[in-house]
Amino acid sequence: MSFAKLKAARQDKPSYVTSNALPSQESSAVPSEGAKESLYKSIPDHLQIRTSAVSGRGLWTTKPCLPGQVLFAVKPHVAALSNERLALHCSQCFGGGGNAGLKRCTQCQLIYYCDSTCQNLDWIFHKNECIALQRVTASGETAIPSDAIRCLGRIMWKRQKQGPASPWTQEIDLLQSHKQEVQPSAYELHTHLAISLVRYLGLSSPSEIAAFGIASGADLANFVSRFVTNTFTITDPSLAPLGASVSPPVALVNHSCDPNAVVVFPRSRPNSQEPLMQVVALREISVNEEILTAYIDTTLPKAQRQASLRETYLFSCACSLCTSTQSDLRDCVWCPKACGGVCPAPTEGKFTRLPRSCTYPHNGTENSLSRCTQCLSALQKTDEVLDALRIGQQALDKASILQFTDPAKSKQLCSKLIPILTSAGLTPSSHPLLALTRLYTALLIADLQSSSLSQETLDEAVVCATKAVAGLDRILRYGHPVRGIARAELGKLLAVDEPAPRPPAASAAEEALRYPPSGAKRLRMALDVLLQARGELGVGFGAPNEGGAVGREVREDIVRLERELGVWQKGLSEAMRDANEAKTVQRS
Numbered sequence: 001m002s003f004a005k006l007k008a009a010r011q012d013k014p015s016y017v018t019s020n021a022l023p024s025q026e027s028s029a030v031p032s033e034g035a036k037e038s039l040y041k042s043i044p045d046h047l048q049i050r051t052s053a054v055s056g057r058g059l060w061t062t063k064p065c066l067p068g069q070v071l072f073a074v075k076p077h078v079a080a081l082s083n084e085r086l087a088l089h090c091s092q093c094f095g096g097g098g099n100a101g102l103k104r105c106t107q108c109q110l111i112y113y114c115d116s117t118c119q120n121l122d123w124i125f126h127k128n129e130c131i132a133l134q135r136v137t138a139s140g141e142t143a144i145p146s147d148a149i150r151c152l153g154r155i156m157w158k159r160q161k162q163g164p165a166s167p168w169t170q171e172i173d174l175l176q177s178h179k180q181e182v183q184p185s186a187y188e189l190h191t192h193l194a195i196s197l198v199r200y201l202g203l204s205s206p207s208e209i210a211a212f213g214i215a216s217g218a219d220l221a222n223f224v225s226r227f228v229t230n231t232f233t234i235t236d237p238s239l240a241p242l243g244a245s246v247s248p249p250v251a252l253v254n255h256s257c258d259p260n261a262v263v264v265f266p267r268s269r270p271n272s273q274e275p276l277m278q279v280v281a282l283r284e285i286s287v288n289e290e291i292l293t294a295y296i297d298t299t300l301p302k303a304q305r306q307a308s309l310r311e312t313y314l315f316s317c318a319c320s321l322c323t324s325t326q327s328d329l330r331d332c333v334w335c336p337k338a339c340g341g342v343c344p345a346p347t348e349g350k351f352t353r354l355p356r357s358c359t360y361p362h363n364g365t366e367n368s369l370s371r372c373t374q375c376l377s378a379l380q381k382t383d384e385v386l387d388a389l390r391i392g393q394q395a396l397d398k399a400s401i402l403q404f405t406d407p408a409k410s411k412q413l414c415s416k417l418i419p420i421l422t423s424a425g426l427t428p429s430s431h432p433l434l435a436l437t438r439l440y441t442a443l444l445i446a447d448l449q450s451s452s453l454s455q456e457t458l459d460e461a462v463v464c465a466t467k468a469v470a471g472l473d474r475i476l477r478y479g480h481p482v483r484g485i486a487r488a489e490l491g492k493l494l495a496v497d498e499p500a501p502r503p504p505a506a507s508a509a510e511e512a513l514r515y516p517p518s519g520a521k522r523l524r525m526a527l528d529v530l531l532q533a534r535g536e537l538g539v540g541f542g543a544p545n546e547g548g549a550v551g552r553e554v555r556e557d558i559v560r561l562e563r564e565l566g567v568w569q570k571g572l573s574e575a576m577r578d579a580n581e582a583k584t585v586q587r588s
């Protein structure tokens with residue numbers, strides 16, 4: 001079984017989400033005249049650019065779309081691998097996933113390619129980039145500029161070469177900018193990016209930026225702001241981040257925390273257009289409905305989603321999920337009476353913290369307690385939940401940072417906090433329990449790859465991956481790529497050869513309660529989960545892509561398991577036949 005890349009998949013992944021579309025803005029939407037005729041040629045005719053007062057330009061469909069339909073596919077205008085990935089992937093097609101066979105640029109010695117075809121295709125960008133990178137190395141600087149700076153550099157050089165009138169440049173220049181509204185917190189990032197870019201381009205004074213068609217410092221700030229608002233993370237087929245990219249056609253798609261489409265890079269077959277961005281419908285989309293993807297991780301609760309959208313994209317989301325009055329399954333605890341319902345998780349200020357000395361019910365505060373949405377029982381242990389949420393978030397922040405530098409410590413934090421959050425009553429889909437569970441699963445999988453396989457770690461990873469799948473199922477729509485990948489991981493874990501299978505339990509009832517099961521039962525479960533994963537991946541990564549590269553691995557695992565189960569079945573039938581024959585002989 002291959003777990004290649006799953007270690008890298010621990011990094012925060014862009015996420016996407018479920019359910020209904022934004023409240024219709026159709027009435028205020030008017031086609032953006034002329035724009036499509038000369039520009040955005042890669043957008044198919046059934047998608048129209050319209051503008052609305054709320055979200056500016058967006059893409060709307062004039063034909064019904066089905067789940068798994070690839071709405072359109074484009075190669076980004078520019079892309080740059082993140083620093084950690086530079087030596088592992090081809091800088092043109094982003095293929096590779098390991099250094100084997102890659103050829104290094106002999107000049108800068110930092111950029112790698114599959115072969116001379118990829119190198120030639122990338123030359124339009126790398127020609128100047130190579131000189132800039134050599135300049136950085138010669139200056140004695142140890143840090144290579146980040147993917148954001150290298151991506152901005154690539155835009156600048158190609159913009160300069162193509163000229164301002166080219167469709168390529170015009171599409172870049174039409175990207176939405178928020179120069180007037182930049183938040184103070186983002187201002188520092190923009191300034192840092194602008195200064196680093198000027199240095200990377202080798203300019204000795206700001207006025208030299210005019211050679212790139214940027215008239216002033218203010219124009220440069222605007223350019224950087226446009227880049228920040230319109231950048232996409234390129235991911236590998238298992239959703240691990242690979243680098244940064246800009247694609248003006250895809251950047252026309254507006255956001256919903258409850259999107260009807262996703263942007264994926266399935267890498268279903270070798271293609272010179274890679275990294276090919278594909279916008280895929282997650283559910284049926286009706287005529288005159290807007291295509292909406294999620295810009296942020298939609299497994300987060302509303303407050304964190306809104307903060308992130310305001311910070312980077314400068315708008316407050318009013319999607320169906322953000323405006324829903326129903327309790328958010330990302331942010332809740334089980335009913336204290338265990339009726340199966342949930343209570344909204346308390347937040348500081350919203351549901352009162354009771355005085356430490358008080359015995360429940362406390363006079364006057366009972367009404368402000370969170371209540372079960374089904375049986376209306378009041379959640380009394382507000383303080384315990386608030387404390388668990390606070391330390392859970394702190395641990396998640398710390399464990400996320402430590403996962404690459406000190407995975408053992410990161411794992412320790414997860415394993416300590418998951419039981420605390422669970423006993424405080426958080427549901428598997430609630431934040432930060434779900435995030436810690438996913439991180440812990442990834443760390444356990446990395447352990448399985450790097451050290452000798454133990455039954456204990458394997459079983460723990462299966463249990464943890466099962467909880468992650470259960471949590472994601474509650475908040476993400478069927479076919480969501482994050483769900484598909486989580487299921488594929490679980491199926492693969494179940495399919496790993498057990499190093500020390502447990503002997504059967506004393507009774508059938510006891511055996512039935514054991515999780516994960518062992519032997520043939522485990523293999524059958526693996527097969528079921530992988531079949532479900534195949535179905536989900538087939539939607540989220542586009543029906544024509546058949547689940548992309550991970551879908552291909554899953555199909556191979558399914559074939560192998562069916563064969564193995566056939567052998568078990570045959571062995572079992574033969575054993576039963578032998579036993580029956582022995583009985584017959586005894587009787588006669």
Ligand SMILES: C[S@@+](CC[C@H](N)C(=O)[O-])C[C@H]1O[C@@H](n2cnc3c(N)ncnc32)[C@H](O)[C@@H]1O
Nearest residue numbers: 054055056057176230251252253254255313315
């Ligand atoms: C990647 S661009 C999307 C295309 C953009 N509307 C345009 O006109 O080019 C992101 C920006 O679009 C706007 N936007 C996207 N989704 C939105 C939403 N749901 N509500 C309000 N504004 C939105 C925000 O200004 C955001 O910074």
